[in-house]
Every structure is written in structure tokens, then in C-alpha cells.
Amino acid sequence: MLFRLPQRSRIRRALLWRVLRLAYEAQNMTNRVNVDNLTPDAVLIQPGAEVGAEGMFHGPEGFVRGWKVLTDTWDEFEAVPEELFDPGGDEILVFARLRGRAHASGIPLDEPVAHLFTFRDGKIARLKVYEDREEALKAVGLSE
Secondary structure: OOHHHOOOOOHHHHHHHHHHHHHHHHHHHHHOOOOEEEEEEEEOOOHHHHHHOOOOEEEEHHHHHHHHHHHHHEEEEEEEEEEEEEEEEEEEEEEEEEEEEEOOOOOOOEEEEEEEEEEEEOOOEEEEOOOOOOHHHHHHHOOO
16 A cells, blocks of 8 residues: 555655564564565575575575574674665665674674565565665666
């Protein structure tokens, strides 16, 4: 329903931001992927996945495996949304910060990333993670 509102609508932007913040908070609290929010053919693409199959996860089970890769490495892992971009259509770009502490060494994590969500029928069909935020902006046509 949100994607039917005009792209420049303040109501659309406010509702999208609210929904996404709540989704990030729920994800951080449970540390689990809500597979009900994914299409059956959903794809998770981690940074560098284009060069090889490693880092690409297919289907709801793939999302769970991809999330487990992160949570198995980091304690207190969380993704904190910082900024929302609405390029229109069925895509939403979120600048987020990944925070945590490595299990083995205790080294802290505090990395800025970009999450490019593609939705279909109100569910996540694709999530591409960018380490370079400028590259993410270019991917959605918001930067040259």
C-alpha cells in the first residue's frame, strides 16, 4: 500500500521510515530473519558477491544463512538505520551502520553500509548490501 502513494509524498516517506525503523529494531531484538516478510524467490547479495557465488543467498532459507554468517562472527550485532532514500518504484535505499564486537578477538565493528531493498507485493524480493554508500546512490540514480 505504501508504494501506491506518490513518491514525493511526505506521508509515504514518514510511513516508510517508520516501518523500516521498526523492522530494523525487531531484527536487532530477535536477531532472526522474519521469513514472512520475504518473497519465496528473495535474494540477499552481500558486498563483492558479483565476483562469485559466495555472498549470494537465495530464498528465505538463504536469508537465514546470510544472517547467520554475520551473527556467528559478531556479538551484540545490530544494524542501525541512519537515512532513507526513496528513488521511486519498488526500491528503498537505507544508509545503515553495522555495529558489534567480534566473538574471538573482541574487536569492535562500526561500519557504514547501504541496504538497497527491492519490494514485490509488499515483501522483500531483493536486498543488496553495499559497503560504499556512493556506489549505492549511483545504483539507484541519485548520484553520478
